[in-house]
Amino acid sequence: MTSKRSPETDIAQAYRYHNAETGAIMPSIQPSTTFARDDQYQLISEHYSYARDENPSNAVPENMLAKLEGGEEALLFSSGMAAAVSVFQALSPGDHVVAPTIMYWGLRAWLIDFSKKWGLILNLYDATDPNALKDSVIRGQTKIIWIETPCNPTWDVIDIETAAGIARSCGAKLIVDSTVSTPILTRPLEYGADIIMHSATKYLNGHGDVVAGALVCQNKDEFWDKIRQNRIQYGAIIGSFEAWLLQRGMRTLHLRVIRASETALKIAHHFNDHKDVHQVLYPGLPEHPGHNIAKKQMKSGFGGMLSIRIKGGERAALRVVKACKIFIRATSLGGVESLIEHRFSIEGEGSPIPKDLIRISVGIESADDLIQDLENAFTKLL
Ligand SMILES: *Cc1c(COP(=O)(O)O)cnc(C)c1O
Numbered sequence: 001m002t003s004k005r006s007p008e009t010d011i012a013q014a015y016r017y018h019n020a021e022t023g024a025i026m027p028s029i030q031p032s033t034t035f036a037r038d039d040q041y042q043l044i045s046e047h048y049s050y051a052r053d054e055n056p057s058n059a060v061p062e063n064m065l066a067k068l069e070g071g072e073e074a075l076l077f078s079s080g081m082a083a084a085v086s087v088f089q090a091l092s093p094g095d096h097v098v099a100p101t102i103m104y105w106g107l108r109a110w111l112i113d114f115s116k117k118w119g120l121i122l123n124l125y126d127a128t129d130p131n132a133l134k135d136s137v138i139r140g141q142t143k144i145i146w147i148e149t150p151c152n153p154t155w156d157v158i159d160i161e162t163a164a165g166i167a168r169s170c171g172a173k174l175i176v177d178s179t180v181s182t183p184i185l186t187r188p189l190e191y192g193a194d195i196i197m198h199s200a201t202k203y204l205n206g207h208g209d210v211v212a213g214a215l216v217c218q219n220k221d222e223f224w225d226k227i228r229q230n231r232i233q234y235g236a237i238i239g240s241f242e243a244w245l246l247q248r249g250m251r252t253l254h255l256r257v258i259r260a261s262e263t264a265l266k267i268a269h270h271f272n273d274h275k276d277v278h279q280v281l282y283p284g285l286p287e288h289p290g291h292n293i294a295k296k297q298m299k300s301g302f303g304g305m306l307s308i309r310i311k312g313g314e315r316a317a318l319r320v321v322k323a324c325k326i327f328i329r330a331t332s333l334g335g336v337e338s339l340i341e342h343r344f345s346i347e348g349e350g351s352p353i354p355k356d357l358i359r360i361s362v363g364i365e366s367a368d369d370l371i372q373d374l375e376n377a378f379t380k381l382l
Helices: 007-012 056-069 080-088 105-118 132-136 160-170 222-233 240-250 253-272 291-297 313-323 343-347 367-379
Strands: 073-077 096-100 121-125 142-148 173-177 195-199 213-217 277-281 305-310 339-342 357-361
Touching: 007 056, 007 253, 056 073, 056 213, 056 240, 073 080, 073 222, 080 105, 080 195, 080 213, 080 222, 096 105, 105 121, 121 132, 132 160, 142 160, 160 173, 253 277, 253 305, 253 367, 305 313, 313 339, 313 357, 313 367, 339 343, 343 357
Parallel strands: 096 121, 096 142, 142 173, 173 195
Antiparallel strands: 073 213, 195 213, 277 305, 305 357, 339 357
């Protein structure tokens, strides 16, 4: 039954978790790898036989996430990549897949390589061109349309509803990497997506101390069963302790995402007309090309991720990054601590990322401190 209360009430209490035996209001961690049978050789609980298949520590966080997203079921994985890979490995040779040219770089690189080996036909489309997706699909042959919105690191916004319409028209499934939006800002299933993917390493956990991934489905169909089998057979399930940490992190998801979005918007406005800044890329700015779609499909904020293109190119961008004292120079995103990175250096030669771009993941520190830290770093440009 879906709750009528607001999500922040529900997730703070992990959907009112209560242990009937002990009265505990926090779930316990169950490390057991195997589950005993009774003297009739029947499993004590039909759900649990061996922990690579299904593990009681997953029940609470999977249930929280499924409800937050409004989906039928969630599955937790050992990483975001493991979750994504399990989707593509549910396809068969000859299937056609469409994905954006700008997306999480690790997944794009893997997908290009995997498609060749597995015999998938892959089309990369320019997500900023409104007709490109429609032109890339093949009726009856396209099995997956993959989108990421807002997408790394330009924060272009893809219209989920339009993509879902295209998916329906050609018989494909729409899969949305919603890592950056989180269910606090966007619930892609409401716009017609079939499956949502998260790198739970990022906002869902939010504390920089768990690597995890998740998928949430609209319907538990045959394709979803294949994904579940992949998780079992490839051993891609999340560990008990990580699952437990994830439910703890998710209890504050609402607060963290709202705060990060508010601060990111302040930073974006502050540096938008700065003399040393070439361009601020943030969907919350009216001049961002994705702003109108973002207003439609992102509620309560535009997320905690933004990029700043610095005047003076790569050298200037690196100087700013090096001079920061509060922002931590590290990759990743979605934690309570703010991170800054020179994205091109991370992705390396061949990356489509402009060399003057710095990527910022806004945490929950004081907005004034973060702005001052960047202002100080800009004075080092001279
Ligand atoms: C980090 C990230 C991934 C990969 O997730 P891991 O948990 O690192 O495996 C996928 N998509 C996006 C948008 C990400 O930021």
